[in-house]
Amino acid sequence: MMNPHIISVLVSKDLSLFFRNRFIAVITVLGIVAYLGMYFAMPGSVDETLEIAFYAPVIPPVFDQMKDSGLELRALESERAVKEAVKKGEYLSGIVLPTELMQTLLAGQKPTINLYFGPDVPVESKEAVEALVTELLYLQSGEQVALSITEHILGPDLVGKQISLRDRIRPMFVVFLVMFETFGLANLITEEIERGTIRALLVTPMSIKDLFVAKGITGICLALSQGVLFMAIVGGMNARPLVMLVALFLGAVLATGVSFIVATMARDFMSVLGWGVIAFIILIIPSMSVLFPGTVSGWVRAIPSYYLIETVHQATNFRASWDQVGSNLLTLLGIDLVLIWVGIAALRRKAR
């Protein structure tokens, strides 16, 4: 039987030791501040429009009528103004149409169109704008291509409300904050084992189960509080607060389970660092699937943190409900239980 009183005493001892070291306490707060600083320094919106300036003595109707959410054609008063604006980076490209464009086209001749690009525009964007201008002029001349395209949008259509870079990186920052506690807790346990204090504790009425539960609660409290504080400040708790709270809790349990396993393999701080870094890097990988969608293949689902990152991403950026993230949370819970069980079993053997 577990002894709640002993567990609470151990937890409060570990937490007070943590906060008694003012330096670690301050640095932990500063860590959150640093991540918050980076978050707010990142762009909060996405520019998804091709902004192109043009100059035409006579504006072709298709340029005037072109209204597409991905393209903004802005007429300027002269070729010089177009060049200046492009050079300053105000537009991706500048188009200068010749005076007698329409007459030349009607006469079946090939007019020359000048396109200007800024210095930072990559080759692929130049080719894309060339294709776009070519197509606009085909439309202007009335030359249709015999294609009937039926479009299906897969997933929520985010045109006009794209997820900003800062919101895509948010799950990564949360995982950083939560998973970093792996090192601290693993080191705490390793020190207890290596210094023999664990044996001293075990000669008291405290059982080994009490000890691990207490360490687990300490780790969960530290990881969870940092994750929740960060998410609360960046607005990550606004959409689905309860879903987020449960996800972060399970994430904190995951960090605790991983730290138990790291502590099992480690003999000193050096090896905590070594094994911890391996675990940390592996756990960070799934955040790439949110930051750069489509870049990571299906095997990423084999990494436990995927279910945390995906839930945080879905709940904060798409307001996903319990139904939508329930399977993720259940999977994460299952993984947590296995990791904690394996970790405690291995640590128990090591402690004996």
Place this chain on the structure above:
Amino acid sequence: MNLKRVGILLGKELLQGPKNFILIWIIVAPVLISLIVSLVFGTLFTDKPKFGVMDNGSSKLVTSAQQLDSIITKTYDSVSEIKQAVESGSVDVGIVLPQDLDECIMQGSQVKVTAYIWGQSLAKERIVLRATFANLARGLAGQEALVEIESATLGGEGSIPWNVRLLPFIVLMAVFIGGVFLPAISLIDEKQKKTLRALVITPTSIGDVFAAKGIVGIIVSLAMGVVILTLNQAFTANPLLLVLVLALGAVMASEVGLICGALIKDATTLFAIWKVGGIVLFAPALVYMFPQIPEWVGKIMPTYYLVQPIIEISQQSGGWYDISTNVLILVGVDVLFLGMAVFTSRKAKRLIA
């Protein structure tokens, strides 16, 4: 400071120092991560719209699309595969081509095409892919271009590709993981095992110990920096200047490691500091990765003055004239950190006495 004693301590550090997991990680981690980043992300971070095609026949349109530089074309064997690719964001638009596409287009008869669009794809990517697809179909139909297009770039510099944007992160990681952790861990370990006290009651001074550990950090840090730049084919122009900048960076990293080692009691605290310090040290790399972040964010971090000259030399073939100001600031930072390292070493001596 006694050079002979520093030499003996240095030999001891190099031959009998940490031979454990951490040393392996200091060497392996940057190389491994550099390789992964170069191989995987070097080709993945691109602004090109991604176009998926599932061809029920054998259309020439697919070959034409694959030859374009403006888009990335991927082919799929079934409708379910292409839909899955669109849903995951592997492609922005996926098009299912009918078996007789080429014949129908050439005959001018109407062709029905199904397009799947990823909901998170940007509007500009959709419009580019639509125009490109129409252009390709016109090419199949034999329609001649109506206009001649002459493109010109205004201004001098070109865009920065992703492999270059990632280089600062890789370099900083290589220089700072070894440069900081090796001296810091070594000092903390000596303090915890009380061997530092044993050393300083001999004629060896605390300065000798710090110098030896600092030099080990500099050697490992510099070596890793050179290895990483070589792996990333950055040693093209001014190799000596590049090594000089790397050496100054290695000095900075090692000084940071010594300061941490002198002030910190245990490894847990070192990690707590790394949690904050890491983001401060790596902030200039983030600025290079995402140019939307204001440049001043990077400039207020000391590592900016290491990263900027390295990028200038390795990517823009810059010379001394181009980097001199930043290198002088880097020297200033090194001197400042040296002063701090000397100060903290004295504090450490008082503490262990």
